[in-house]
Amino acid sequence: MIDGLAVNGLSKHFGGLQVARNLTLSLPGGARTALIGPNGAGKTTFANLLTGVLKPTSGTILLNGKSIGGLSEAERVRAGIAKTFQITNLFRDLTVRENIRLPILEREHRTKKVFCRSDGTPEIEFEIVQLLRDLELTPLADKPVRGLAYGQQRLVELALTLASRPKILILDEPAAGVPSTESHLIVEAIKRLPADLSVLIIEHDMQLVFEVANRIIVLVNGAILMEGTPEEVVANSQVRELYLGGGHD
Structure with a gap:
């Protein structure tokens, strides 16, 4: 193959x-x-x-x-196959952590648990922590996206794309x-x-x-x-x- x-x-x-x-x-x-x-x-x-x-x-x-x-x-x-875009497409009123959680829940068919924390889905929260760490977004995890610098928003978008686990x-x-x-x-x-x-x-x-x-x-x-x-x-x-x-x- x-x-x-x-x-x-x-x-x-x-x-x-x-x-x-x-x-x-x-x-x-x-x-x-x-x-x-x-x-x-x-x-x-x-x-x-x-x-x-x-x-x-x-x-x-x-x-x-x-x-x-x-x-x-x-x-x-x-x-x-996943693609980022020239213009960020984020939920600006949600935090970085909440933004990253959305595509993971979508991937796992758990979209009814958007605001569920680690006591509900620990494996998902662990994955979010890993993505935050990999893209050096941990200090920004609980800040609303609208308050981030543009370069930081691009990193959040990249985290969302990686959450789909692309090849x-x-x-x-x-x-x-x-x-x-x-x-x-x-x-x-x-x-x-x-x-x-x-x-x-x-x-x-x-x-x-x-x-x-x-x-x-x-x-x-x-x-x-x-x-x-x-x-x-x-x-x-x-x-x-x-x-x-x-x-x-």
Whole structure:
């Protein structure tokens, strides 16, 4: 069985407009891969194809050797594909702990016990404590989300995503909107992710990309221009001209 995600010949057309062109790539277990490219390159389209928001015109997506093409968005989450978003989507009046509890209860089909404490479900409370510790959110556990700095809110969102126990984690511009003084929180959190988790980072912050990714895929006009190590990408003259040199996404 193939470990991780395998995409073969993935294409997407909207009428005569082709937004994804024969995309073929793999995310093996433990991968730390970044997807970069200029505005309109098709990065968001690709992520939406992986998560089931969009259906491909052609091609296959395999998770651990099994096709997930027929699965809905919710079914793909349950199968192990999870995605964060460019804008935080949290319950701002709840505490950090209460926010993290929600997806765990949903995963365990215990949504009627949203505000239950450890005397009711000790295994769930233990998992919350672990996530808080892993993302260094313990001091903020009982603070309402609305009072947190934006970088801290992004960490809470990451905790919620990890609570679904994904096999493939898609980080959609994890540093978007985060002040430069807080961006190190995102970098450090990504570095601490479980070693066996496959991570795809969609990001325009090249400093973050070079700090956390060991493979980079460059997407241009819906097609893969190249894939390689950070060193190989930097050395490619087309990439420097089309993306790195322009500095825009």
